[in-house]
Amino acid sequence: MRFLKKISWVILFLVVFLFMSFSVVFSQERVVSPLVEELEKMERILYGVPQSGGVLTRIEQIERDLIGDTLSGTLAERVDTLKRFILTGTPEEPSLEFKIKAVRLTLNAKPSESGILTAELDELERLVFGVTSDQPIGVRVDHLYRTCVDINKIKAFTVTVPAGTLVKISIDTELHSERNNKGDAVPFTVVEDVKVEDILVIPAGTKGVGTITKLKRRGSFGKPGLLEIDFGEVPAIDGTMVQLTMGEKAIQENKSVAYAVGASIAGLAIFGPIGAVAGIFVQGEPAKVEAGTELFVEVAKEVKVSGPLAAGEYVPGGAQEFVPTAEEAPWGEQTPSYTDTEQAPSSLDTQEVPQVEVEIRPLEEWGEEVSK
Structure with missing residues (x-):
């Protein structure tokens, strides 16, 4: 009996404690x-x-x-x-x-x-x-x-756009390692305003054109296709050309993108399929990027731009x-x-x-x- 009473008191204490804890949590919620x-x-x-x-x-x-x-x-x-x-x-x-x-x-x-x-x-x-x-x-x-x-x-407020400033773009046309060729244009559009110190430096809707600089078709043994793209430059709001690259910051932002995106040299992004399986009789997956795919690139080097306060x-x-x-x-x-x-x-x-x-x-x- 004494044992049961002790258990009852312990359970009662826990119930009271939990009730008070939840009461504090809910009271701290701010609507x-x-x-x-x-x-x-x-x-x-x-x-x-x-x-x-x-x-x-x-x-x-x-x-x-x-x-x-x-x-x-x-x-x-x-x-x-x-x-x-x-x-x-x-x-x-x-x-x-x-x-x-x-x-x-x-x-x-x-x-x-x-x-x-x-x-x-x-x-x-x-x-x-x-x-x-x-x-x-x-x-x-x-x-x-x-x-x-x-x-x-x-x-005409002038600001310095730091290297590493992220630029979100959308690929305007489908890319495919089995259909595209080296040298093909890669048109893209900036999809979000780029601002520095509340100055608009690259407005949404700005157009850019990259280039496929390297391309590999898929092969046997599970060898995947590969697309290597140089995103080149985009014009800032005052006409200044801003060089873009696929740097570490952009790669981190792109982790949620369903493509294997990596950097090779300045200005280049490499796209390949994720999870390609190697095997003698396994044909590799093509590298492809669907039209409308959004991803991040970044400003390659510091540049001064004049723009309006936004x-x-x-x-x-x-x-x-x-x-x-x-x-x-x-x-x-x-x-x-x-x-x-x-x-x-x-x-x-x-x-x-x-x-x-x-x-x-x-x-x-x-x-x-x-x-x-």
Whole structure:
């Protein structure tokens, strides 16, 4: 009986322990709604990390920091408006994220180590204007953007594309060791944008043409066929030719591809069948690559390329200005004007400053001087 009681106590202890363990695990699971996910993305840009507290409180904090006031509408509508302003932009006006990255590239500046955007803006304003501003974040970013960035040249940021940068391509036509010949062209297409520091250097859809440099037909004794391909070069967005190779990084990425892919010399990839069986009466398998097969190659050597900043959904299209109408401004008469000269930094007194008409976008009308 005592033995059975001990066993019962042990079983009860284990049950309680397991229950508590599962309770802790389930309590730690975090279910995040799409609205909160978007909110966290914006908070990482503004504050470095997602904020705590209720959703409404966090939304209001972002609105006040950006424009100095809160918006009207449902939570989803307000988050969507903030998303356009901070993350995606519109065809008429780039996003805040786009603008701050363009300023960094122009000034060769790095984000603040704290991850807090206001701290970074303080550093940039001291560098450019000599003093910091106490205006809302949207106005400060917009002023720096329009002061530092030549919108007509925004498609010409130059970056270094490192050797080893991966390029995903798709083979446009079927290749077969029994039907192709040495010297045949191997057309391919870049299937994903290649970006460096948020600069678009090789856009998806770019065409390239490789060459079959070596070919072996299948043979007896299980001897497999072989295709050796040189992928050559592809043009970058500014026309610079970028040499491609099948290096170690590309080979690692291609492990999931159902072909034996290996490197021989720079620029070459070897394709052969997997699992060929050797035997006197066994005919080898042909090497073949089906049309549409996707695989990775990589940049063979470092090269400088000029391209546009490719952040969010905005594609810069020149110095177009957008001035929202009264009906388009989502917060109506609550829009702050920021025309009080006492709020403007003293070093800006002789410079043009924005007169705010915000549609949760920084201000568009520049023209009046605060004071002379």
